[in-house]
Amino acid sequence: MFGFSIFMNEDLSAKDIHYIKSMKQAGFKGIFTSMHIPEDDAQAYKMRLEKLGACAKANQLELMVDISGEALERAGYSFDHLEELVHHGVTGLRMDYHIDNKQITKASHKMKISLNASTLVEDEIEELRRLGANFSNLEAWHNYYPRPETGLDTEYLLKQNQWLQKYGLKRVGFVAGDAQKRLPLRLGLPTLEKHRDRHPLAAALDLLKYETDEVYIGDGDLAATTIDQFENYMQWDKIVLHVENHDSAYFTSVLGEHDNRNDQSPDLIRSANARFKKVEQIQKEHTEKRNKGAITLDNELYGRYMGETQVCKKSLPAHPNINVVAYVIEKDRDLLDVIYSKQKFELKEKERK
Secondary structure (H helix, E strand, C coil), X not given: CEEEECCCCCCCCHHHHHHHHHHHHHCCCEEEEEEXXXXXXXXXXXXXXXXXXXXXXXXXXXXXXXXXXXXXXXXXXXXHXXXXXXXXXXXXXXXXXXXXXXXXXXXXXXXXXXXXXXXXXXXXXXXXXXXXXXXXXXXXXXXXXXXXXXXXXXXXXXXXXXHHHHCCCEEEEEECCCCCCCXXXXXXXXXXXXXXXXXXXXXXXXXXXXXXXXXXXXXCCCCHHHHHHHHHHHHHCEEEEEEEECCCCCHXXXXXXXXXXXXXXXXXXXXXXXXXXXCCCCCCCCCCCECCCEEEEECHHHHHHCCCEEEECCCECCCCCEEEEEEECHHHHXXXXXXXXXXXXXXXXXXXX
């Protein structure tokens, strides 16, 4: 499952509501927000949360709120009456480190409660067990890291996720957005440092490899083309790659849907469909070095292999039998690393502005 973030530093706008609806339509299942309230803005935050909750409810989206006990009370809510939050569309609370385990235990019998997966230790989980927490309502959500060089490394993330799985806790992480990034740094909100500048879908699919159950977009915005790529993956298990013509006469021959062969190559994404297409005679052209992202077509010099279509996952030398027909746009090249065996993919011409 994938989710996204909406932040409440400003009133929910018509643009925000449209974004929420478009993300729901694409297949996203939940919203994450943060409620760390400035002293003078408590009432505004309460109204914003209730409006966001109503919007989440109307769109059948989960709503997880990152909150401190102090902020909860300042906004006019209470741990003793969490049903009021549920009424307003909040489905879960992510607790910060100032909230003790007795409060967490009590809250876990009323709604979903998220613990901090990035800093949690087993002693804390065992204490929650002794206190009688409702583990069916407990989840573990990692931090996101606004400052470069501070995100988690993969070894630590995997280690945390593995021991959390023993307790049956859902594990959730974040990847950065690719449109309007969150203030003040605007440098992305990923859980893993290596994902800070990666394509959001590529980062999300990579994060799932490390025993993460769900992935949320940390920043509050995704580009329209990226939403479309997520939708294609969620609805049709297909990865869309936007491509540009390399001044080839055969460009249209490679466009459309393909399946990566099941006998996966470390160097190439090999179309399983291409060899079954009827192809015209493919003459030699652009038989140059194949950089990462090159889309190639075997020419007539390759005999029975003529028409084979491949996408280069790394730079490869020129070959007289192989034409470079097109290139995956730079932004989408991260996706080449997550097209695994039998994965469906589509080569789609980049829209001209």
